[in-house]
Amino acid sequence: MTADQIRAHIDQIRHEFAQERSLILPALKFAQTEKGYLTADDLAAVAEATNLSQAFVESVATFYDRLYLETTGRWVISVCITLPCMLRGSDELLHHICERLGLDHHGGTTPDGMFTVQEAQCLGACDRAACIQVNADAMRGPLTNEDADRLLDELRAAPAPTEYAR
Amino acid sequence: MSDKTTTAPPATDAVTFEIDGRTLTVPKGTLLVEAAKLLDIEIPIFCYEPRLGPPIGACRMCLVEIEGSRGLQTGCSTVATPDMVVYTQTQQVKDAQDGVLELLLANHPLDCPVCDKGGECPLQDRTFEFGPGETRFVEPKRHFPKPLDLSPLVAIDRERCIACYRCVRFSQDVAEDGQLTFQDRGEQTEVATFSGEPYTSNFTGNIIDLCPVGALTSIPYRFVSRPWDIQNAPSVCAHCSVGCNTELTTREGEIKRVTGRPEPNMDVEEGWLCDKGRWAYDTSRSSDRIAEPILRDGVGERSVTIDRAVGSAAAILLRQGIRAAVLVGPKATVEEGFLARRLAETTLRGAPVSRLGIPSAGLGPLREVPSAQLGDLDRADLVVVVGGDPANQQPIVELRLRKARRRGAKIVSVGPRPHSVDALGETMRTAPGALAGGLEGLAERIAAAKHPVVCWDEADLAAEPAAAAALANALSTNAGARQIELGNGANGAGLRAIGLETSGVLDALEAGIVDVLVTIHANPCAGAGSERWTAAAAKAKCVIEIGTHRTALTTRADVVLPALSAYEREGVLVSMNGRAQRLRPAAAGPAGAAPAWELLIALAHRLGTPPRERTPAQVFSTIAASYPAFAGMTYSTLGSLGQPLIATSAPAIPPSAVEPSGEGLALVVTTPIFGGDARRSEALARVRPAPELALHPSVAAANGLATGSMVRVSSPHGSCVLPLRTDERLAETGAYVWLGLGAGTEALLPAGRSSVRVTVAPEATV
Amino acid sequence: MPIMNSVYRHRENGGAPLTSLDAYRAAGGYAGMQKALTEMEPDEVLYALTRSGLRGRGGAGFPMGRKASFLPKSSPVPTYLVCNADESEPGTFKDREIMEMNPFQLLEGMVIAGYAIAAHRGYIYIRGEYEHQARILDDAVRQAREAGLLGSALPRAGYDFDITIYRGAGAYICGEETGLLESLEGKRGQPRLKPPFPAVAGLYGCPTLINNVETLAAVPPIMVNGADWYAGIGPEKSPGTKLFSVSGHVMAPGNYEVVLGETTLRELIFDMAGGMRRERKFKACWVGGSSVPVLASQHLDTPLDYESLAAAGTFLGSGGCIVMDDSGCIVRASLRLAHFYRHESCGKCTPCREGTGWLEKILQRMVDGEGRVADLDLLQSLFGRIAGKTLCALADGAVAPIKSAIELFREDFVRVIEAGSPVPAPMEVAHV
Numbered sequence A: 001m002t003a004d005q006i007r008a009h010i011d012q013i014r015h016e017f018a019q020e021r022s023l024i025l026p027a028l029k030f031a032q033t034e035k036g037y038l039t040a041d042d043l044a045a046v047a048e049a050t051n052l053s054q055a056f057v058e059s060v061a062t063f064y065d066r067l068y069l070e071t072t073g074r075w076v077i078s079v080c081i082t083l084p085c086m087l088r089g090s091d092e093l094l095h096h097i098c099e100r101l102g103l104d105h106h107g108g109t110t111p112d113g114m115f116t117v118q119e120a121q122c123l124g125a126c127d128r129a130a131c132i133q134v135n136a137d138a139m140r141g142p143l144t145n146e147d148a149d150r151l152l153d154e155l156r157a158a159p160a161p162t163e164y165a166r
Numbered sequence B: 001m002s003d004k005t006t007t008a009p010p011a012t013d014a015v016t017f018e019i020d021g022r023t024l025t026v027p028k029g030t031l032l033v034e035a036a037k038l039l040d041i042e043i044p045i046f047c048y049e050p051r052l053g054p055p056i057g058a059c060r061m062c063l064v065e066i067e068g069s070r071g072l073q074t075g076c077s078t079v080a081t082p083d084m085v086v087y088t089q090t091q092q093v094k095d096a097q098d099g100v101l102e103l104l105l106a107n108h109p110l111d112c113p114v115c116d117k118g119g120e121c122p123l124q125d126r127t128f129e130f131g132p133g134e135t136r137f138v139e140p141k142r143h144f145p146k147p148l149d150l151s152p153l154v155a156i157d158r159e160r161c162i163a164c165y166r167c168v169r170f171s172q173d174v175a176e177d178g179q180l181t182f183q184d185r186g187e188q189t190e191v192a193t194f195s196g197e198p199y200t201s202n203f204t205g206n207i208i209d210l211c212p213v214g215a216l217t218s219i220p221y222r223f224v225s226r227p228w229d230i231q232n233a234p235s236v237c238a239h240c241s242v243g244c245n246t247e248l249t250t251r252e253g254e255i256k257r258v259t260g261r262p263e264p265n266m267d268v269e270e271g272w273l274c275d276k277g278r279w280a281y282d283t284s285r286s287s288d289r290i291a292e293p294i295l296r297d298g299v300g301e302r303s304v305t306i307d308r309a310v311g312s313a314a315a316i317l318l319r320q321g322i323r324a325a326v327l328v329g330p331k332a333t334v335e336e337g338f339l340a341r342r343l344a345e346t347t348l349r350g351a352p353v354s355r356l357g358i359p360s361a362g363l364g365p366l367r368e369v370p371s372a373q374l375g376d377l378d379r380a381d382l383v384v385v386v387g388g389d390p391a392n393q394q395p396i397v398e399l400r401l402r403k404a405r406r407r408g409a410k411i412v413s414v415g416p417r418p419h420s421v422d423a424l425g426e427t428m429r430t431a432p433g434a435l436a437g438g439l440e441g442l443a444e445r446i447a448a449a450k451h452p453v454v455c456w457d458e459a460d461l462a463a464e465p466a467a468a469a470a471l472a473n474a475l476s477t478n479a480g481a482r483q484i485e486l487g488n489g490a491n492g493a494g495l496r497a498i499g500l501e502t503s504g505v506l507d508a509l510e511a512g513i514v515d516v517l518v519t520i521h522a523n524p525c526a527g528a529g530s531e532r533w534t535a536a537a538a539k540a541k542c543v544i545e546i547g548t549h550r551t552a553l554t555t556r557a558d559v560v561l562p563a564l565s566a567y568e569r570e571g572v573l574v575s576m577n578g579r580a581q582r583l584r585p586a587a588a589g590p591a592g593a594a595p596a597w598e599l600l601i602a603l604a605h606r607l608g609t610p611p612r613e614r615t616p617a618q619v620f621s622t623i624a625a626s627y628p629a630f631a632g633m634t635y636s637t638l639g640s641l642g643q644p645l646i647a648t649s650a651p652a653i654p655p656s657a658v659e660p661s662g663e664g665l666a667l668v669v670t671t672p673i674f675g676g677d678a679r680r681s682e683a684l685a686r687v688r689p690a691p692e693l694a695l696h697p698s699v700a701a702a703n704g705l706a707t708g709s710m711v712r713v714s715s716p717h718g719s720c721v722l723p724l725r726t727d728e729r730l731a732e733t734g735a736y737v738w739l740g741l742g743a744g745t746e747a748l749l750p751a752g753r754s755s756v757r758v759t760v761a762p763e764a765t766v
Numbered sequence C: 001m002p003i004m005n006s007v008y009r010h011r012e013n014g015g016a017p018l019t020s021l022d023a024y025r026a027a028g029g030y031a032g033m034q035k036a037l038t039e040m041e042p043d044e045v046l047y048a049l050t051r052s053g054l055r056g057r058g059g060a061g062f063p064m065g066r067k068a069s070f071l072p073k074s075s076p077v078p079t080y081l082v083c084n085a086d087e088s089e090p091g092t093f094k095d096r097e098i099m100e101m102n103p104f105q106l107l108e109g110m111v112i113a114g115y116a117i118a119a120h121r122g123y124i125y126i127r128g129e130y131e132h133q134a135r136i137l138d139d140a141v142r143q144a145r146e147a148g149l150l151g152s153a154l155p156r157a158g159y160d161f162d163i164t165i166y167r168g169a170g171a172y173i174c175g176e177e178t179g180l181l182e183s184l185e186g187k188r189g190q191p192r193l194k195p196p197f198p199a200v201a202g203l204y205g206c207p208t209l210i211n212n213v214e215t216l217a218a219v220p221p222i223m224v225n226g227a228d229w230y231a232g233i234g235p236e237k238s239p240g241t242k243l244f245s246v247s248g249h250v251m252a253p254g255n256y257e258v259v260l261g262e263t264t265l266r267e268l269i270f271d272m273a274g275g276m277r278r279e280r281k282f283k284a285c286w287v288g289g290s291s292v293p294v295l296a297s298q299h300l301d302t303p304l305d306y307e308s309l310a311a312a313g314t315f316l317g318s319g320g321c322i323v324m325d326d327s328g329c330i331v332r333a334s335l336r337l338a339h340f341y342r343h344e345s346c347g348k349c350t351p352c353r354e355g356t357g358w359l360e361k362i363l364q365r366m367v368d369g370e371g372r373v374a375d376l377d378l379l380q381s382l383f384g385r386i387a388g389k390t391l392c393a394l395a396d397g398a399v400a401p402i403k404s405a406i407e408l409f410r411e412d413f414v415r416v417i418e419a420g421s422p423v424p425a426p427m428e429v430a431h432v
């Protein structure tokens, strides 16, 4: 994404912050909606738009789990593995999804670029354990292996999202 | 981050409290770590480093027990309060220290024997003093890719890193280069630059000094020495006029490393060094170092013993009716300058003697304004930088200016060169030769400020006496105003202080009334007015050269006496703003060489005027007795931190002619940080800029010059050929070149460096 | 059902969402703000909050009114209100419900609290994963602005207040109040050294009040019904109601609003959340999120309030009650928590950065069948080297559940170690 596009986005909320630096997360998150992850060029564009150093922007970006500096699939499937979900079968679910997609058991990205599966820490939906989140959609759960299969099929058939919220 | 929070509040209120059963009184705002030091109690620390800003309390090494507080508190961030009762040696504290060390060591590699930090490693030392006997960590250690180059000069081994934040804070909050940051989080946290680009700054080496483990190490020093076979000695850097206090590491008489002082000089460098001061020590063993005495006489050219060479030099000077002249370069110590002057005036009965440097004419009133130490910038509310390019020519000044700005000073820079100090505040870009115009309006601001400090460039203001006068006037309106001269040469100011002036020798040579030219640490044929000097020197029948590195004169000198460099000899250097500091001999230097002071004493003996003094310390006493600026000083009063010269009134030398010589574009010269005498450094080769001519694009176009093409630059004094770069920020009336890169740009300047204009024309490529 | 009072309007409302302003108003919304802003001075609001006894619902349980009163009475720089909606504590999902079902009650509470501390801007720092909830808040803010319930047309002349929804990006530590502030200031979310506390130097160095979603959402009813009403619910030191998020091996996971002090843990788990699945036996529960000491069956009759739970050796915390039945393995559960804290440690301070990783490695070894009995002593000693030695409470939270697990269930650990073979992964079914 270009610095101008990012600037246009954050200019709308600039007045809400006493310091420009606060715009960095909104800027990073916005830049990420383009492809679902951030390249070095994206980071540089954010730096330019926020008047921060590139190193600082990268340092902030690497701190947060939901900012991706490596390519992600079209659909990022976050499988919660924290205790409440573990107690209700999240390990099975993760295992199943990874098997089905031919991924390593801790997740990864499918070669066709369709899916990224990752372990997530508590998603705040333990009442729906075992739960998952697709991109930044509302949490889904509880999911059986069959539910997961169905979901994967649906996602595969669905059109690409217009913006990649993560 | 603001530095304001670190300043201890004025000691109006004192606080009385107790540490380990002993009562003490400290100024309000004192941190427990600092208070404990007063009682010689060590609270161990890793992340605490007050020069980096407010404490961050991250490493948790400094935990202490405070009566009434829940849990342990960090001594590095806790301020002493009245009646506080602190314990630093209880079992609970010891367990905590043990714990932090055990945890730090858990993932730390066990490669101390091959680590460059081994033996002088705070982590190792703390472990001995406070740490656990053995580790209980049996798990596989955290793994990062093996050592990488963070820059051409600094290597990083992330597995050794303890995430103390010091390097990152230095980059972010001191050098403000913004390049080093932490990436990732938790136990994966690592120090990194953007996309793994090299860390480039003029101050990168400081992170090596700051690193409490062997994660950041010096590439030139890699595997060079082990701590048990090295010696360290405090000294002063002689690579520019600032006079940063250094520590020299030698092994078997050879200089191996330069670091910041463990006990910094807060008035000067605050413990920081620029990368030139840190790595240019290899110049002391460069291939053009003069290693043995050379004699050229009827028999031919040959190397001889130093005794024989001194004898020959004396023999030349003893010839009947001989007329000599003595030229002293700015690297000569105060003692050497004094001995040279006495040699000329007494032994050689009034022979002309002068220093190589910038004439004082017109600068008297400015120099009479009370001078500040660099540390005083911390208290300034307005700092005006007039002319020059301190970031290149007096590098540490940049860090001090950054700190001043963090502490609330307004920084205004006035002058023709775009430079890194501009970004610190306001910039008034002037046309070359028009500094006076840029000073308009500043007088009121200087008058209105509480603690204004003006940093002015010696060369630029000497070339513009009207601006110098205006600036002196502006400063006179405020009794609290101070000035800092951004001078030239390691000891230019010291030579001036003992009355050496720049005129005399050149005129005498040109008049043909000099038979023997004696040079001491001087290289006139490579500096300003080099062509004129070369022609003038050719008129002298004999040359006796005392120096460290080959010059244009070395190949023809009748006697060459190899001298010891600043790493190898004793003496006093006076920094640009008048601080006398001691140079200590750390390295041995070439076997055939001797310090210039000793050579001068020996010469005086042979010439029948045996001096009373036999050591530099004795010479310095004589100086102290003769020159009010040094009154009362001795080597012991100078101690390890030096002393400011005593203010004396400068001789009023009226400004000389101001009309620039030549036609065309005004020449603007700057010595880049890794140029000058550092251009010989191999270590710095990869960070040194290339010679160039820089012009405003419109000027380039008007002269039919294409970027990258070779251009002949000519002045009435000489000419040289340089590749062209264009830069929008430059004045359309100027031609900008680097000095000190061996490209012959010095030839463009008149001797004395007054203003000059140049023409530019395409140079046919060969 | 032991609920006698409900503080959260959507619950009174039969569980229908109140995401439209009209619906919220119809349910009595904005009466609290109207009263506070038109009938009360800021210090009266502050006093009412103090007297109500409302305690912070984010984890530490600090009395809200007292914290608000730490802000300087007059400040030359702006003061700020920050709502902590980072809700990342394992097992906690109550703030999510409030934001999903009843966003206006939070907004209304913020205007009132902002008024009390003379703030003109409030921020809701919401965890990045709650994008769906953030959009509900965005919409509610828009509606409120349009209706003059945010911005410069508030029913108090000269008083304006607006709210910014600020999305996090996935970091538990940004729930710690100073980590949150750093993140909101655009930095890595690493906790700050305290003092200074946020009340003195918080966001942008200005005085700042930080409260949890549930805390702020409780404010409007206190204004409407009076401080005495709230103070009169439940025990004197722990008044009011609290949402507990119940998860794990129970029949009916979900949020339950209990009157503090008048409900026991047993009632929460067995009556409200339906008890164990498949007739399993209760084994353990982490009642206040995962950062608290674990409880066993002997604690089931403990009343749910700050003091009683402290007496039982744990904390009320965030109210995220994770329940495990006897099919679960406490060593494996501890490992999973250790993994969480290792993953979430910000890395700033040594004991946490290095310690959480070490804890995980030891527990992993045990689960892999390579534990040693001596590891239990090693763990014990590491707990002392980590807890209480750090900058923020994350590390304490990492130690508490594991340390208590070894204390309460030592024989389980010993059994796993002595077995010397990998603990089999329990074959869980996804839902009952």
Ligand SMILES: Cc1cc2nc3c(=O)[nH]c(=O)nc-3n(C[C@H](O)[C@H](O)[C@H](O)COP(=O)(O)O)c2cc1C
Pocket: C055, C056, C057, C058, C059, C060, C061, C062, C064, C084, C085, C086, C087, C088, C089, C172, C173, C174, C175, C176, C177, C178, C210, C211, C212, C213, C215, C216, C392, C393, C394, C397
């Ligand atoms: C590691 C850590 C994580 C925390 N996470 C949250 C959180 O997600 N939400 C929250 O409201 N408080 C959280 N807290 C507590 C906050 O620091 C703070 O006490 C709270 O927001 C204050 O609001 P309250 O007084 O209304 O509870 C956390 C604390 C720690 C140490």
Ligand code: SF4
Pocket: C173, C190, C191, C344, C345, C346, C347, C348, C349, C350, C352, C353, C390, C391, C392, C393, C394, C395
């Ligand atoms: S305790 Fe952990 S999370 Fe908290 S500041 Fe220290 S390293 Fe960061």
Ligand code: FES
Pocket: B044, B045, B046, B047, B048, B056, B057, B058, B059, B060, B061, B062, B063, B074, B075, B076, B077
């Ligand atoms: S020195 Fe105090 S925490 Fe590092």
